[in-house]
Amino acid sequence: MSETILQASNIIRSFPVAGADPFIAVNNVSLEIPKGSLAILRGRSGSGKTTLLNMLGALDQPTSGSILFMGEDITRWQESKREKLRREKIGFVFQSVSLIPMMTAFENVDFALRMAGVKDGRKERVEECLKMVGLGGRMHHMPQEMSGGEQQRVAIARAVAHRPGIIFADEPTAELDSTTAINVVTLFKEMVEKEQVTIVMTTHDTSLMGAGDVVYELEDGKLI
Amino acid sequence: MFSLMLRKLIHKKWMVFCLLIGNILLIAVATSYPLYRVSSFQRMLQDEFDRYAETENEWPTVFRVTQNTLKGGGKISFAQMEAAAEEAIDKMDVDVFEKVEVYRMSTLKTDPAVIRDGEEEKRITMAAVSNLADHIEMIDGHLPSDTVDSEGFFEVMIPDEAMMMQNILLGDEYTYQVLYYGNDLPVKVKVVGIFRPLDKTEYFWQPFKEEYATQVYTSVPLFRNTFLGSDKEKNYTMSGYWSYIWDYRKLPISQVSSLLYQMNRMEKTELLDNRVNHGAAMEILNEYSSKAKRIEATLVILQVPVLLLLCAFLYMIAGQMLQMERNEISLLRSRGASKYQVILLYFMQSSFLSVISLAMGLPLGTLFCKLLGSSTAFLEFGASRSLPVKFTGDVILYAAGAVLISVIMTTIPVISYSGLSIVNLKQSRSRQKKSLWKRLYLDVILLAISLYGYYSFRRSSDRMIVDVLSGETMDPLLYISFSLFILGAGLFCARLQPILLKIFYAVFKNRMKPSTYASILGSIRTGAKQEFIILFMILTVSIGISDTMIARTIVLNAVNNMKHIVGADLVVKERWNDNRSSTARDADVQLTYYEPDFDKYRTIEGVDELTQVLVDDRAKVGGNGGLNVRLMGIKTQGFYNVTNMEKGLLPYTYEEYLNVLSVDAQAVLVSENFMNKQGYKLGDVITYENGDKKTGIGFIYGFVNYWPGYEPVSYKINEDGTVETTDNYLIVSNLSYLQDKWGAYPYEVWMKTTDGGEGFQSWAQERPNLALTKLKNMTAEEEKIVQDTMFQGTNGILSMSFIVILLLCGVGYLIYWIMSIRSRELLFGVLRAMGMRKREINWLLIVEQICSGLFAIVTGGFIGILASRMFVPMIQQAYAASEQVLPLRLITQTGDLVQLFAVIAAVLFVCFFILARIISGMNISSALKLGED
8 A cells, every 4th residue: 555556736727718718627736646555536416527637547648737647647648549548457347338239248358459469368358357347148149138236346357457557437326326337336345455456437426435444535626 | 298209309310310211311312203203204395396397397286176068968066066166165275376277168169250371160178277367477458357348349358479379369359160158159358467576486387287378268258157067067078177376385295194184085076076186186195105214114114123221221220219218118017107198108209200301302303303314324323404393282292201211110120129128138138039121031032032033034135125115114124133133142141251261260260369269259150130231231232243243234235336337427318419300201321329418527626537438228129029128338447436336246246348349339238137137158249239120240249247327137016006017138348439430329428526516516407408317326326225214214223313312322321330339348458458458459340341241242242243144134135125126235444333333432431530539539437437326
């Protein structure tokens, strides 16, 4: 828990608004995520947590400030280098329908491995991951044949499959009922332990905050 | 509800745009044909009449009723007959520009007051013609008076020609020997005037042009008052003609059938039977009717595919739009709207769109009609004669029909959706079912039907020639088989596409890049959605290719054939003078022809090469009762210079045949039927005689089945509708040999021109004394073929169909991919988040396009070529079977295909451009935000 995997310093993200002052979504945020932890970013809807998460996950770039990923400032990187980073070192879980609809659960997880350039042992790893999320029996189902919780677990299996250093989960429990939501968070905690992975998740749900090793709260783009 | 509909329309502007395009095109296509038909058939009818007027030098539309009375008999009076004629012409409802009444007393002997040239009696025909005064000028004397003069004379006038022909002079007086009037007064005539027609070419003269110079003319009132009337007319043998010269140029084609009906009915009434004469009108109208029927049937059939495609397009877009609106419908239903309210909403929407489309479709239809009328070849427009566009009731009817169909096509899909509530909706979002046509094996069925059609037509192709010759229309089943084949093959390929993809996937599963993998897998799994667009592309390309081939083939074959039969650019024959009058008197005098000056032709501008060609169709082999042959005497070098022979038609080259002919003066080439049917062999001596029974001999140096200006077989339709084929025989000899033997003998002048014969035209106009008995101009003949309603209509409709299909395809393709990309923005966001590069996303899309678009273009091209090879030869028979001499060739001009693919490529390029813009405008984070809604 001592090593820092991700360090953001004074990041600002503003969006131009026609005929008005720019809208500042994330305002001067600094944070540190220790390696092998479950970090929770909490905030109400519109508080800027998704914008912040996108920047941390190298999907978006801050207007100013720096983000160090394993000691390197990824905000200076070319898009192609950040793409490679996302393919190999990062996994994503989104709020909803983030599975590729025309692929089965198995193929969805497999696709993450293909993207990361894994050639051998994909089948075993995919099965391992799907079993880990409790879907060993539904591997060849299409996403639309699964419940929301099941889909989300496939997404988690996919995010973890290529053994990324870090997983970003944007409101992974938002569309789930509370029991399922707790199951997902429990799964995250298991993964942090078993796979030695770091997980950063956002949520608006205060009841889940207790599960986090690190918790940040956001309001109007600022940490409180 | 209306505002709800409007809001909905504005929201779905892309879809609405597509629906509008589909609707507008449907209305434009549906209305352009009746517009074109009216104008072009009108032109065709006019042309038929004009051609008659020109060749026969006679106005074709003269309606005449004749009344003859015999002295002592006759049940029907002149007055009755005149009334019947008036009634008949009223019923015909034509534009009469001249009514000519002619009364004629039978020719009777008279005693001249003064005996001249020993002529003691003279036979005189007294006649009276209405309105004669308006068409003549008096040379001498005055017009006859309307009453008997003081001395009891009927005043008459005569044409100047009659002075010579009848030996009658001004002032002559004649007393009829046995013709009396009133109280037994003898009829006496006195010539008081000599006249001359103001313009002898006026149609006024036509009804009595034969008797014109053989009668004397008194005034109509005098004639009528004296001889007509029920009690009086029984005493005379005389006749009356009421001729109505009517204007065929003002006859609308819509009236043709009722006019023909009236004409036929007249002959069935007792009163008019055998007393009416329609001039050439009835024959021309009948001919026009059957020709129009044949052309119409063909042209209507040609439009069916594009109309069906348009309907399918509307159905598809309406379905797609509903697919997108499923949520809204289920929401409406859940809030208590009834099924019928939902249907009503969509019905209103369809009607609203149709009305807007009508406003734009009609002008577009007019434009299409003009395009049709100016088409000269496939996708080529610019004919020299433009077509006037007229709106008729038909057009409104067709437009209304189109609107109705479009409303139905766009409302039908609603019915299945209108029952949808939220619960059903969730249930229906399960795994996709196979399309209906796949489950029914519609593709296999269609292919089987079309192949059955193909083979049965191939077996009966001889009968088809006969049918076409006897005026039957092209069997609609033939074109339908052709269309079904394209559709069936297209569907079959659309079925094949996912199978091929699956095979590819199975083989390369682990060797593909992630983007290729995602793309192929996506294409396989979303197959059904792509089917329609793939099918559309396949149909566009295949119909485009086969339309090109049909259009090119029918026109070029007809043109080449005509060129082959005509022989050279310009073929003329002058009238040759001879001494026949003296040979008739004196058997010892040899028949001699006087050759007109040939060198004058050399001076004509635009004439490059020229040669003398003796063509004698009265020649024979085997003396009297022998075989009729066409004898051709040529100068080999000159003939070679002015004629063209397609390569490959003869077993040896054209040059070789001409060479052997030039080696031996007595060498002849004869048609192959001499060998097949008469048993001649190479080296045989053949003895023939010309039309004047002078003989010649020749050694057979070769057999030819094709020769410029030669038709091996000609067809004739007998009155009972059977077709008679006649073998034509040909002997080609050296002109120099024939001239040595026979002296001067009439020949034709064959010329090669560089200006389409224009130089010759003006040259001939400057020589009014040039008497031509034959004039064939290839350029003019070609123009006739190209502008023939049948060919032009076919070209025009095929071109129009192709343009419409291409538009549909472009719009359909674009809308499909825009929808497809829009609906996948989130997916692309996910892929990007997973680290997929933009390049790779583009590649993913390109692979998709290759799997659908490129696949469709390649298979479409393949199907198009296959379908053309199979069906075009048969379709072509419907156009030119009777005169087809040359073997039929399928014609594809590389230019056409280049043009075709260039247009398709342009459409695809525009699509790519728009799609690329949409994709580059997409950014991951905003795409992903979609997920937060």
